[in-house]
Amino acid sequence: MNKELLKKSQSLIALFVLCLAISILSDKFLTANNLWNVLRQISVNVCISVGMTLVVLTAGIDLSVGSVLAFTSAVCAGLLTKGIAIEPFDLLIGFTTLGGILAALLIGLLIGIFNGWVITRFSLPPFVVTLAMLTIARGATMLYTEGMPISNLGASFEFIGSGWLIGIPVPVWISLVVVAIVVFISKKTTFGRYIYAIGGNEKAAFLSGININNIKLAVYGIAGMMAAVGGVLVSSRLNSAQPNAGTSYELDSIAAVVIGGTSLSGGIGSVTGTVIGATIIGVLNNGLVLLNVSPFWQQVVKGLVILLAVIIDQKSKKK
Amino acid sequence: MLKAINISKSFPGVKALNEVNLTFYPSKVNAILGENGAGKSTLLKILTGVYTDYEGEILLNGQPVKFKSIKDAQQAGIAIIHQELNLIPALNIVENLFLGQEIRNNWGLLDTPKMTQITKELLAKLELNVSPNTLVQNLKVGEQQLIEIAKALLADAQVILMDEPTSALSDKEIENLHRIIAGLKKEGKTIVYISHKMDELFKIAETYTVMRDGNSIDAGEMSQTTEQDLIRKMVGREVLIQKKQGNTNITKDLLSIRNFTLPHPTLKNRNLLDNISFNLKEGEILGIFGLMGAGRTELLETIFGLNVTKVQGTISIDNREVSIKSPKDAIKHGMAFVTEDRKTEGLVLGMNVASNISLTTLPENSLLNEKSEKQLAKDYISTLAIKTPSAQQLCVNLSGGNQQKVVLAKWLATNPRILMLDEPTRGIDINAKNEIYEIIKKLASEGKSIIIVSSEIPELLALADRILVMSEGKLKAEFSADEANEDKLLKAAI
Numbered sequence: 066m067n068k069e070l071l072k073k074s075q076s077l078i079a080l081f082v083l084c085l086a087i088s089i090l091s092d093k094f095l096t097a098n099n100l101w102n103v104l105r106q107i108s109v110n111v112c113i114s115v116g117m118t119l120v121v122l123t124a125g126i127d128l129s130v131g132s133v134l135a136f137t138s139a140v141c142a143g144l145l146t147k148g149i150a151i152e153p154f155d156l157l158i159g160f161t162t163l164g165g166i167l168a169a170l171l172i173g174l175l176i177g178i179f180n181g182w183v184i185t186r187f188s189l190p191p192f193v194v195t196l197a198m199l200t201i202a203r204g205a206t207m208l209y210t211e212g213m214p215i216s217n218l219g220a221s222f223e224f225i226g227s228g229w230l231i232g233i234p235v236p237v238w239i240s241l242v243v244v245a246i247v248v249f250i251s252k253k254t255t256f257g258r259y260i261y262a263i264g265g266n267e268k269a270a271f272l273s274g275i276n277i278n279n280i281k282l283a284v285y286g287i288a289g290m291m292a293a294v295g296g297v298l299v300s301s302r303l304n305s306a307q308p309n310a311g312t313s314y315e316l317d318s319i320a321a322v323v324i325g326g327t328s329l330s331g332g333i334g335s336v337t338g339t340v341i342g343a344t345i346i347g348v349l350n351n352g353l354v355l356l357n358v359s360p361f362w363q364q365v366v367k368g369l370v371i372l373l374a375v376i377i378d379q380k381s382k383k384k
Numbered sequence: 385m386l387k388a389i390n391i392s393k394s395f396p397g398v399k400a401l402n403e404v405n406l407t408f409y410p411s412k413v414n415a416i417l418g419e420n421g422a423g424k425s426t427l428l429k430i431l432t433g434v435y436t437d438y439e440g441e442i443l444l445n446g447q448p449v450k451f452k453s454i455k456d457a458q459q460a461g462i463a464i465i466h467q468e469l470n471l472i473p474a475l476n477i478v479e480n481l482f483l484g485q486e487i488r489n490n491w492g493l494l495d496t497p498k499m500t501q502i503t504k505e506l507l508a509k510l511e512l513n514v515s516p517n518t519l520v521q522n523l524k525v526g527e528q529q530l531i532e533i534a535k536a537l538l539a540d541a542q543v544i545l546m547d548e549p550t551s552a553l554s555d556k557e558i559e560n561l562h563r564i565i566a567g568l569k570k571e572g573k574t575i576v577y578i579s580h581k582m583d584e585l586f587k588i589a590e591t592y593t594v595m596r597d598g599n600s601i602d603a604g605e606m607s608q609t610t611e612q613d614l615i616r617k618m619v620g621r622e623v624l625i626q627k628k629q630g631n632t633n634i635t636k637d638l639l640s641i642r643n644f645t646l647p648h649p650t651l652k653n654r655n656l657l658d659n660i661s662f663n664l665k666e667g668e669i670l671g672i673f674g675l676m677g678a679g680r681t682e683l684l685e686t687i688f689g690l691n692v693t694k695v696q697g698t699i700s701i702d703n704r705e706v707s708i709k710s711p712k713d714a715i716k717h718g719m720a721f722v723t724e725d726r727k728t729e730g731l732v733l734g735m736n737v738a739s740n741i742s743l744t745t746l747p748e749n750s751l752l753n754e755k756s757e758k759q760l761a762k763d764y765i766s767t768l769a770i771k772t773p774s775a776q777q778l779c780v781n782l783s784g785g786n787q788q789k790v791v792l793a794k795w796l797a798t799n800p801r802i803l804m805l806d807e808p809t810r811g812i813d814i815n816a817k818n819e820i821y822e823i824i825k826k827l828a829s830e831g832k833s834i835i836i837v838s839s840e841i842p843e844l845l846a847l848a849d850r851i852l853v854m855s856e857g858k859l860k861a862e863f864s865a866d867e868a869n870e871d872k873l874l875k876a877a878i
Contacts, residue, residue: 274744
């Protein structure tokens with residue numbers, strides 16, 4: 066417990082130092098406008114990454130989240146604009162904003178469960194299975210959208226990505242709720258305990274009577290659904306679903322998990338750590354833009370920060 | 385001669401070694417005895433250059449030495465054969481032997497013929513009749529250990545430290561190892577031998593040093609001492625293992641296994657379990673004896689629902705046939721299984737004591753109740769006398785005996801009717817062993833039925849009401865507590 070706290074305070078300090086440095090270098094950083102902007106931007110990664118955290122805690126990985134984000138946002142947009150046409154009956158099912166969103170979340174959940182099913186049923190490495198899903202879901206997105214953006218998704222949908230509620234951007238509300246729910250699940254429920262146990266020692270967990278496969282199905286399902294939440298946020302912000310949305314988001318998400326102190330070998334880490342990790346990445350991105358650093362250099366810097374985080378993590382483990 | 389003078393070593397909060405003095409003589413097997421936590425491993429780590437910050441002096445052949453690294457110690461001629469072997473299973477014998485010290489030819493490429501030749505000579509010397517190109521994963525444990533010894537010989541080590549080398553070997557392999565050790569002795573090598581097995585030490589060792597709580601308590605010639613004497617020095621008090629009187633009050637059948645057959649995964653005409661049938665009575669302690677590979681662990685695993693797709697046979701509880709398809713089903717039917725390896729199968733080492741104990745009994749799809757978890761942990765920490773600073777301590781930080789008690793606790797928490805124990809006292813010290821024996825006896829007196837698998841005959845004689853002997857997957861013999869003795873059990877097992 067203390068170790069976890071220490072780790073979290075380490076990354077919190079890193080975040081604080083980062084904010085301090087940027088605010089000294091740029092007077093635009095500490096403006097309300099900019100800070101809300103940062104929080105709005107990271108909300109997508111936060112949602113994806115908390116799902117990813119659960120997967121990584123079981124010693125798994127989900128590389129398909131970026132593609133699932135694109136697919137679910139495309140389907141959501143398609144349902145909102147075109148609905149489902151059942152031609153033989155000359156029937157058209159239209160979707161309300163809520164209906165479209167729920168459909169997207171359901172699809173994300175199902176894709177995730179499918180990932181989990183393949184992984185557990187055939188005892189395959191999660192890396193390979195979700196890598197395949199990365200390609201499949203991206204291809205499906207292209208097929209569904211015919212490679213074109215789907216736009217004009219309606220004012221109420223746009224509100225989700227761009228609106229404000231009680232002085233706080235709606236996406237920030239959503240990510241807060243998502244984080245609260247997943248933190249609760251991971252720390253206060255039997256399911257959450259099982260996730261840690263499976264990642265810590267799968268054999269011991271199995272022998273203790275835990276149904277490993279069901280837990281994994283659920284974990285990958287949640288990760289898929291969180292990707293869909295990200296998909297809704299992204300497309301509502303742009304009021305348009307882009308077929309290439311979410312490309313390489315899985316990497317940002319894994320980076321957030323790792324920077325947040327979750328071990329890729331499972332069993333150790335926390336959702337709150339991941340939130341801090343995602344915030345560090347978001348602030349870093351923002352700071353580099355404010356400082357007019359070229360986008361190419363931004364990538365290099367981001368990679369170096371990930372390396373640094375892992376090195377520090379490793380060092381503190383040895384102590 | 386290797387001499388350690390006044391060696392002390394502290395870790396934060398613990399003094400692991402306190403002015404330890406030891407002398408190891410060439411051409412002799414030098415035994416180190418001590419319970420877990422006595423400081424043996426720490427001492428070995430200092431002698432092999434793992435720990436470099438310590439107080440005191442090490443003399444090698446009269447010269448003071450101070451190893452700065454593992455490599456340093458190796459170059460000085462000190463080799464260690466660990467309890468857990470350090471070989472790479474997917475590489476062959478030659479590749480393993482020469483790992484990090486490959487011989488190259490004039491082109492800078494691997495000189496495989498030369499390395500193979502040297503390997504052949506070493507294998508011949510160790511009487512190991514396998515091809516140098518055999519993958520290590522295809523060798524038996526005993527053979528793998530000989531490869532470790534070959535590595536030490538290749539490095540021309542003068543001092544060879546062996547940490548519980550026989551804990552995973554069959555009797556035949558042990559005999560072979562002892563013969564090879566005798567050969568090494570003749571060549572003037574200094575052998576340092578750590579073991580918990582007394583009879584073995586009296587067979588092969590010339591000198592002994594007893595360690596207790598980080599101190600070297602006593603040293604001398606094996607021929608001048610007795611088993612009772614050594615045990616007394618190790619634990620600081622007299623321990624007697626008494627033979628159990630048969631319990632005749634138990635009559636009611638609880639568990640009944642019929643015609644268990646489990647085919648070997650790769651060999652066609654072999655069965656891991658071969659038509660095994662037996663009954664377990666209520667309140668009975670049933671011992672199962674057998675050598676490594678006799679199928680004892682497979683039997684327990686199969687009863688616990690691990691080999692569902694492959695096994696034939698039936699399980700009945702209270703005379704009703706039950707279907708057990710997973711550990712979960714087994715637990716539902718009142719079974720508990722304390723596995724052989726507490727680190728890989730028993731515990732989630734990175735979780736704390738409380739979470740490990742509650743793992744088997746958490747309510748499904750529900751919120752955690754931290755209060756009741758804490759209470760559960762507290763109860764078992766006191767009833768089983770688990771030594772831990774708190775219930776929040778991570779299991780990885782506990783000693784072997786206490787880890788084993790945590791595993792026991794998590795299974796007792798399920799309130800099982802049938803408790804299966806696989807080598808419950810392997811690698812734990814004598815005090816903890818006796819505590820676990822007491823717990824087992826108490827559970828049986830409370831009406832629980834217990835199956836205990838063990839390689840240690842005295843342990844079975846002290847505990848079991850009835851002993852089954854297995855060999856090559858078959859049930860070979862059955863003895864009541866009154867009939868059983870060491871000779872009979874061994875004869876039946878071979």
